Amino acid sequence: MKLFIKTVTIETAVLIIIGLFPFLAWWTQYSRELLIAFMISLLNATAGYHIAVRFFNEKAAVFNKFVYGGMLIRIIFLIGFALFMISREYVQSVPFFIALMFFYILHQWTEITSWIKVLPNQKTGITA
Numbered sequence: 001m002k003l004f005i006k007t008v009t010i011e012t013a014v015l016i017i018i019g020l021f022p023f024l025a026w027w028t029q030y031s032r033e034l035l036i037a038f039m040i041s042l043l044n045a046t047a048g049y050h051i052a053v054r055f056f057n058e059k060a061a062v063f064n065k066f067v068y069g070g071m072l073i074r075i076i077f078l079i080g081f082a083l084f085m086i087s088r089e090y091v092q093s094v095p096f097f098i099a100l101m102f103f104y105i106l107h108q109w110t111e112i113t114s115w116i117k118v119l120p121n122q123k124t125g126i127t128a
Contacts, residue, residue, distance in 0.1 A: 004049050004114040008042065011110055030095040037099035040081055044074050045107035052115050078104070 027034065051070045055063045082100055086093045 001050070001053070003117060004046070004111070007110055007114055008045075008107075011106070015106075027095075030092065030099070033091045033096040034099050036085065036091060037096055038103050040078065041100060041103035041107045044078055044104070045111040047074060048108075049111045049114055052111075053118060056119055 023031075023034070048070065051066055055066045058066075078100075082097065085091045086096065
């Protein structure tokens, strides 16, 4: 988990440094959309990383159930939350959706690369 937190922290710092000027120049009216999209995507990736690492040494059926079932529940929650926020007009739909997809792709990439670094270091046998 430490590697994941370190990677996300560095990634966030780089995003802030790179995006600070464009944000201040053009996107200040979308600050709520960006912040909400970032946080919900980060929570989604953190939950996915935790589930994958937690159940890696379980039997294949248990691992698949929790990882793929968790993935389904997480994406349903993510889409449902986005639709709720847009339908209630708490956020502007286009900037929120674009930011959510950008952060989702970025955080999923971070989650998967963190798995690749952590999971091969754990000893496991093939169990059915």
